[in-house]
Amino acid sequence: MIEHNLTSSLISWYSKAKRELPWRSTKNPYNVWLSEIILQQTRIDQGLPYYHRFIESFPTVSDLAKAKEEVVLKHWEGLGYYSRARNLHHTAKYVSDHLNGQFPKEYKALLKLKGVGPYTAAAIASICFGEATPVIDGNVFRFISRFYGIDDDISQPKTRKVFMDVLIGLIDEAHPGEFNQAIMEFGATVCKPSPDCENCIFSQECYAAQHKAQKKFPVKLSKPKVKEKFFHYFLIECNGQYLMRQRKASIWNGLYEFLLLEAGKTLDSSDYPFDSTQVSLIQISEKFRHLLTHRILWLRFYHITVGEKYFSSLMNEFDLQPYSYEEVLTLPKPKSIINYLQQVSI
Structure with missing residues (x-):
């Protein structure tokens, strides 16, 4: 069965090829949340020093909550998109003051936190709490669309359901966090915009690779941003x-x-x-x-x-x-x- 083989192969590949990153050595939701917020619109190599800086100064969510906003912004300085830093601080205070310092364990509850969207909520819920909710980001869109030859326009909201249905059939319910991290890592390091098909473990099964159509996927026909x-x-x-x-x-x-x-x-x-x-x-x-x-x-x-x-x-x-x-x-x-x-x- 293709779905089973893809899932097990992805997780096996990830266990051997994953990059060693500090937030991957823990299931502490604070660390995972912090890393996901920092990495929004930011490359890992750029965001890594900021992650270390925040963890060193604010090792817990309550420490971050107690900090003054100007101190948080100073720690964020140079990273851009400063609304992320303000949302980060706001959510830290909310979790500390109203949730007894404990992050919600479910995807839907996590979505209610300021600055937490579907991708971040799914990452935290699956990695930290074992909820089988798939993540969808650019890396996932790219890999899945190429592998299956899905030519739906990913800029259309209805297309998200098409991909979500595929991912629900793929996700390992026993190890959802491993699966989500594996598919994100594969899209980021192998099935990149310029893919490394020669070293891809799925090249013989991949629709795009077999049809030499890698550049076609994912399909995105959105209008230019206003x-x-x-x-x-x-x-x-x-x-x-x-x-x-x-x-x-x-x-x-x-x-x-x-x-x-x-x-x-x-x-x-x-x-x-x-x-x-x-x-x-x-x-x-x-x-x-x-x-x-x-x-x-x-x-x-x-x-x-x-x-x-x-x-x-x-x-x-x-x-x-x-x-x-x-x-x-x-x-x-x-x-x-x-x-x-x-x-x-x-």
Whole structure:
């Protein structure tokens, strides 16, 4: 039976070929949870020093719970995705304060912890408590889709059930943690994006290997991730004249806009692209939301006035041209600016 052979072969391979990692020598849920959170969006070689750092400073979940957030963030410094660190601290305090320092033993209960998703919950439940819940991550999608030739789009939620049904039939109920770690390790070290088929114990049975279709799997047809950008526009006014410029080489090529600064969500006067002591701020608009195909723009408008001399200086420095308010209304502009002008009275 293919399923039985695959399962036993995977676990046998893992016992001989697995990488020696500190969290694999324990079934302590704190250690396993900590490692899984650190390794989200992070390579093992990058995350390993952070794991050691946390375990050394916070050997138990109660130690982590007692730490100040700024100390936790300092330990996390350089790892990125700082929401993971905040969720880590939040969950440590919750487990310590409300669960008597004991992690839940079941998959569904683990999912209720902040920052713990299906993959992490399945890993903890199977490795630490022997619950036969399969893990699914990119490594697992890749290996299973190649082995069986599953060409369903993994970006679709319904596809997860297809893979879960396969994995439920594969998982060793007596050793679910070993199986989950084995399949993750195999996908990470052998059935990689550029697979090592020559050293793969399944190459003779693998659909993708036999059809030379490794690059086809897994199938992912998702749309590009929507990105957010923050635009800060400056309406620079002097004697009823406003400075604008014509956009070049962009999606708004040929349209007119006010002086633009792309920055973070908020802006201080010290962030202005000019000498803030030379201007008078009249009004800062509310935040405007503008949708593009694969992008969300957040716009804010700053109406300022300046003297004639500095007005001319800004014209030269930023290649801007003066227009009366009536001209501003008639010039071709991005819809986001049009919407703003329709809602304000300058």
